[in-house]
Amino acid sequence: MYYPLRYIEWSETKQMEVGEVYQIHSLSQEELFVHKLVDAVKLNHRIWVHVSHESIDHEKHTIYLRPFAEELPATYxxxxxxxxxxxxxxxxxxxxxxxxxxxxxxxxxxxxxxxxxxxxxxxxxxxxxxxxxxxxxxxxxxxxxxxxxxxxxxxxxxxx
Structure with a gap:
């Protein structure tokens, strides 16, 4: 079975969606797991941090993102x-x-x-x-x- 996945930018300050960053029309279940389990994603040469993810009726999947920022220890x-x-x-x-x-x-x-x-x-x-x-x-x-x-x-x- 294959699933669509949308990446949506999330604004913490506004507590709302900003807009779609990227869409994948068809991923295997195993590939979907990998997409959801990482801490961040690099899309079109830009790094995004995962905020959360959800599914609708176990078929449509969304990962909410924000730009890579200061959430890691300064050391790294x-x-x-x-x-x-x-x-x-x-x-x-x-x-x-x-x-x-x-x-x-x-x-x-x-x-x-x-x-x-x-x-x-x-x-x-x-x-x-x-x-x-x-x-x-x-x-x-x-x-x-x-x-x-x-x-x-x-x-x-x-x-x-």
């Missing part, structure tokens, strides 16, 4: 914006991309996996931590870069 804010905006590659389908905090900025981490199905990617987005080779990472933030079809997963190594 500038590096996140620079990293998200600076990527230019274009893969064929949804793929995860991992970014590790090095104390001053995010650096691309070697691929953990080359392909993850949309449902497995959605399952990964449900976790707060990622453990790889006995190293635990805190998942700080997730962004669907719709322009590149990448899910950017920002990590910080947890000191144990």
């Amino acid at each position: 804010q500038r590096s996140l914006a620079t990293t998200i905006s600076g990527q230019k590659d274009y893969p064929n389908g949804l793929a995860p991309e991992y970014w590790l905090w090095n104390g001053t900025q995010f650096q691309r981490r070697d691929a953990i996996d080359s392909y993850v199905s949309p449902i497995h990617l959605a399952l990964r987005l449900l976790d707060h931590y990622l453990v790889q080779q006995d190293i635990t990472y805190d998942i700080l933030y997730t962004v669907l870069d719709a322009d590149r079809q990448k899910v950017m997963i920002f990590l910080n190594e947890v000191n144990e």
